[in-house]
Amino acid sequence: MDAELLTRFRYDDYDLKPLGDVTQRTNSAQKGEIEISFASELRYLDIIQVVSDSITRMLNFDDDTRYWVGMSVRESVTNAILHGNKMDEGKRVWVRFDLSPDRLVIYVRDQGAGFDESKLPNPLDPRNLLRPSGRGIFYIRTFMDDVRYSVLAEGGMEVRMEKRLNNKLKSDQEGEANAN
Amino acid sequence: MDAELLTRFRYDDYDLKPLGDVTQRTNSAQKGEIEISFASELRYLDIIQVVSDSITRMLNFDDDTRYWVGMSVRESVTNAILHGNKMDEGKRVWVRFDLSPDRLVIYVRDQGAGFDESKLPNPLDPRNLLRPSGRGIFYIRTFMDDVRYSVLAEGGMEVRMEKRLNNKLKSDQEGEANAN
Amino acid sequence: MRIDTRTTDGITVLDIHGRITIGEGSVEMRNKLRELLQAGKKDILLNLGDVSYVDSSGIGELVSCYTTVTNQGGRLKLLHLTKKVQELLAITKLLTVFESYEDEKKAIGSFK
């Protein structure tokens, strides 16, 4: 049985290339999900960003989109570590990448008390322009198509960030560039 | 409070460089652990390898060691997907990196029935030399310092691979090279 | 992150190399600016051409540098913004706050 499997998958042309797989996806709960979790230490930021980068490369996102998605992930994880878990290394952060045919949804969850997004100062307000902080979520909202914060019933804060795949493929990069 | 935290961590020199942190680690259950899980699809292999690579870079392993650790992770995950979960995309694979001051321990877990390692044919046996498969675990054993397979009580197979940090640091690379 | 310091026509040019992110570079930049201001060097050009990555915290750090220098009666300008940094500044309306240049000669000249 193993031998048969081996033969099948070693000798068949298994296409690891982007999206071919994603579109064949059916209805299984956790299929197409990658989850990574780690203690609240800033030194893991690079690792998470590299994961985001590998996933968006696999999905064939254009370079700019990959950059901004990676930055959004980085900003969210920074917030989870700093504001959510308050640098308590005993608390964890979970990042989930949900790959579906038409969108990439990224969840970042911490073990903190959460916050009320509607109370955040607007960084574009002239009085806030020179503040040394308070731009992270604004950037995330700019780069992602949909961003939602929620305090979880089981405790902790979760941000859900969605990037749709339409005109985000490399083949559309030219169109993208023109649009910017 | 947030402002204070921000000030502290934005303005202090937070050393993200290798090992400085690891040695300061105390006794918290999940601290220093990074876990990543995903569905049984071969297209995730590159992502896992990149995670291994980022972690061993952070730990300042020399380039050769990073390469062989990455390959061991890749081989183990391939086995988990192929032999363990038999390519059933509804089944998951878990990879855990356990960072401690003196060693990196990597666990790869699947949802399969497991196997008896003692029954594996020896790939160095002249009769097996020209077999097209059966070298993965042998390579892993060569590259890692300690390798153990166990069938878990809760179901599934887990391999535990350990790489010790003595003489695996970049500063020792020369000594390493001489030893090889 | 590494900062190289040089002086051209009386203007201090800081060549920043590497990343300006949470936990990286803030201390170095703060110390350097403090040192310069104490020495009475108040005209400063930040060369960001070799900056590999900036996050929101790094943008905040640039703003801090700007206010620190301005509050002491000095002038801080930016040189060689990467495309990404330019975009980040633009999104948060900071391009109008910072004076920035593509050309070092022009940047130096602008202090006259």
Place this chain on the structure above:
Amino acid sequence: MRIDTRTTDGITVLDIHGRITIGEGSVEMRNKLRELLQAGKKDILLNLGDVSYVDSSGIGELVSCYTTVTNQGGRLKLLHLTKKVQELLAITKLLTVFESYEDEKKAIGSFK
């Protein structure tokens, strides 16, 4: 993975580019060999100089290629092994199975 085919002094040289790993490259190599053997070209030199990554499955694939060609009375030799592939072959005692060369001229000459 990409295979470029050329002929030098009657020997078929296959320049392999990219990875030979689980799910990558096996089909291409198999088809190419079948095609060559059917055309009566039985002396084959695999140039692995531009191979970026090989896993245990890729090593197995090289062994398969070897036995396929040998079983048909042909000869398969290797050229420009990367350090890592060389080490992988050594570990599994396959360096003694494969004839391998650092120098293309010598490799071609060895078929005479």
